[in-house]
Amino acid sequence: MKLAVVGKGGVGKTTTAAVLARTLARGGATVVALDCDTNPNLGISLGIGDTETERLIGLRQSLDDGTQEHAPSWASLVDVFGSDAPDGVRLAVVSAIDKPEPGCPCCGLSPEQLLRTVAFDQQTVVADFEAGTGTLTRLEEGAVDVVVLVVVPTAKSVEVARRAAELVAEKRLGRLVVLGNQVRDDADLALLATAFPEADVVCVPYDERIADADRQGLAPLDLAPDADGVRAIAALAGSLAAPA
Amino acid sequence: MRVAFVGKGGAGKSAIAGALARLLARDGEDILAVDSDPMPGLSVSLGLGVVDAAIPWDAVEEKAEGEPGPRFRLRRGLTATEALDRYAVTAPDGVRFLQFGKTRASGAPLMRSQWAFRQILDGLPPESPTIIGDLPGGTRQPFFGWAGYADTVVVVVPPTSAGLLSARRLAKLASTEDATAAPGRIVAVVSQARDDDAERVRQRTGLDVIGSVPWDDRVLAAERDGHSVLDAAPDSPAAAAVAALADRLVERRTATALADRRGGA
Numbered sequence A: 001m002k003l004a005v006v007g008k009g010g011v012g013k014t015t016t017a018a019v020l021a022r023t024l025a026r027g028g029a030t031v032v033a034l035d036c037d038t039n040p041n042l043g044i045s046l047g048i049g050d051t052e053t054e055r056l057i058g059l060r061q062s063l064d065d066g067t068q069e070h071a072p073s074w075a076s077l078v079d080v081f082g083s084d085a086p087d088g089v090r091l092a093v094v095s096a097i098d099k100p101e102p103g104c105p106c107c108g109l110s111p112e113q114l115l116r117t118v119a120f121d122q123q124t125v126v127a128d129f130e131a132g133t134g135t136l137t138r139l140e141e142g143a144v145d146v147v148v149l150v151v152v153p154t155a156k157s158v159e160v161a162r163r164a165a166e167l168v169a170e171k172r173l174g175r176l177v178v179l180g181n182q183v184r185d186d187a188d189l190a191l192l193a194t195a196f197p198e199a200d201v202v203c204v205p206y207d208e209r210i211a212d213a214d215r216q217g218l219a220p221l222d223l224a225p226d227a228d229g230v231r232a233i234a235a236l237a238g239s240l241a242a243p244a
Numbered sequence B: 001m002r003v004a005f006v007g008k009g010g011a012g013k014s015a016i017a018g019a020l021a022r023l024l025a026r027d028g029e030d031i032l033a034v035d036s037d038p039m040p041g042l043s044v045s046l047g048l049g050v051v052d053a054a055i056p057w058d059a060v061e062e063k064a065e066g067e068p069g070p071r072f073r074l075r076r077g078l079t080a081t082e083a084l085d086r087y088a089v090t091a092p093d094g095v096r097f098l099q100f101g102k103t104r105a106s107g108a109p110l111m112r113s114q115w116a117f118r119q120i121l122d123g124l125p126p127e128s129p130t131i132i133g134d135l136p137g138g139t140r141q142p143f144f145g146w147a148g149y150a151d152t153v154v155v156v157v158p159p160t161s162a163g164l165l166s167a168r169r170l171a172k173l174a175s176t177e178d179a180t181a182a183p184g185r186i187v188a189v190v191s192q193a194r195d196d197d198a199e200r201v202r203q204r205t206g207l208d209v210i211g212s213v214p215w216d217d218r219v220l221a222a223e224r225d226g227h228s229v230l231d232a233a234p235d236s237p238a239a240a241a242v243a244a245l246a247d248r249l250v251e252r253r254t255a256t257a258l259a260d261r262r263g264g265a
Helices: A013-026 A042-044 A049-065 A073-078 A110-116 A134-138 A153-172 A188-194 A207-217 A228-241 B013-026 B042-046 B081-087 B111-125 B161-177 B197-203 B217-225 B238-265
Strands: A001-004 A033-036 A083-084 A091-092 A124-128 A146-151 A176-184 A202-205 B002-007 B032-033 B061-063 B071-075 B096-099 B131-132 B152-157 B184-190 B206-213
Touching: A001 A013, A001 B042, A013 A033, A013 A042, A013 A124, A013 A146, A013 A228, A033 A042, A033 A110, A042 A049, A042 A091, A042 B161, A049 A073, A049 A091, A049 B161, A049 B217, A049 B238, A073 A083, A073 A091, A110 A124, A110 A134, A134 A153, A146 A153, A153 A176, A153 A188, A153 B042, A153 B217, A176 A188, A176 A228, A188 B217, A202 A228, A207 A228, A207 B161, B002 B013, B013 B032, B013 B042, B013 B131, B013 B184, B013 B217, B013 B238, B042 B096, B061 B111, B071 B111, B081 B096, B081 B111, B096 B111, B152 B161, B152 B197, B161 B184, B161 B197, B184 B197, B197 B206, B206 B238
Parallel strands: A001 A124, A001 A146, A033 A091, A033 A124, A146 A176, A176 A202, B002 B131, B002 B152, B032 B096, B032 B131, B152 B184, B184 B206
Antiparallel strands: A083 A091, B061 B071
16 A cells, blocks of 8 residues: 655644554554655654664765765665664655755655556555645655545645645546644634535644644654544544455 | 745735735835636635636747747737736735736636746746745746746645655755755745644754744634635634734845945946
């Protein structure tokens, strides 16, 4: 199964991707978490800490200045530009760099090309996309199975999410799951329900403990596994893993 | 004064930039607010809602082969100032608002509109209008020349681990990109601030923190409803913090002008 997590910047894509990846791994899946964002922060939410996350970013940058050797294959990419995260998740940073070598597996293939061309076999892939709809516009049918569209109850986030949902439908990019994040009250719920009348919106309540985890640079699953927001995302992982 | 706002996605760049633009305009400045994000944002925070205006593709024309410089230039006979009069939208408090256009599922490609946008900004006279610019979130776009107009780059930093990491990356990229930039060109504003966050951001990013904007329920409600915080909660601490930021930026401009005059004398 290949999952893409998309949405406007700051809506909780990375938190969602991290909780999904680790929960799926706990359920027995072999999970690769792909950080496709050019500003990669997935490591922090997975729980490897900001120092290790920054080291991985540095490795990608070193490709640009020529001090880092390229990885000649997908397997070595995951090896070189990755790190072991809790619960057996393997994190790989595949974000675009400034000076890619065309066709090179570690930098010359865009995240959307990687998703299409790599044989992931039995691996479950959770891809944390760049904010906005750019990657979706370049994604082809069959590259992913499920698109988790994260939206918070703000006018701007809803506007971006509606455009993203249009793209998913128009390009037949797979099953669309709308995840309404940071929902505080009925007014928030009403905004999301009105914006996505067709979709069954998965509701994730606002949770101060997730905000605390973000401030401290810790994985929400480690700091507050019982938080309502974390449980709601974990429940989604369970339903995604269950056979349809 | 030409200010560009950068930072992690969702940091609050548009909300702060939009309110700042309007507060400066209320003081009588000629303000141009520019949005170089292909996703909607700044227009909402100015109080205009979602604006579909775009710079038409024929605002630029392709240069003849062999001519130096970029591939497109503004159409012959169209100056940057005229283009602004034609394509900018008027927002509350008299702010003029310019965007190249927004990505739609099946919309026209924006490449030529983006060229026009860049050429208009490059072609404006150096003193006026004052420009307040909103860049897309993340660490990518600023370094492709989109903040070229800015004499001040404001990194908006939410006090999260990812926000701080993004700010450090932006500060480093900006300084390597433009080694000739005046010291102090890159500064930080803390968003969603609590307690001692400003000091924490200063320590962890090494940037001069020139503002700190607290978020409260009224800011959240304004964001939900797609309003400017100036309209939805004019007496909120967030609105007051943006007003203080406006004062600070004007002070900085005055100080720079004085230093230049002394240096020139």
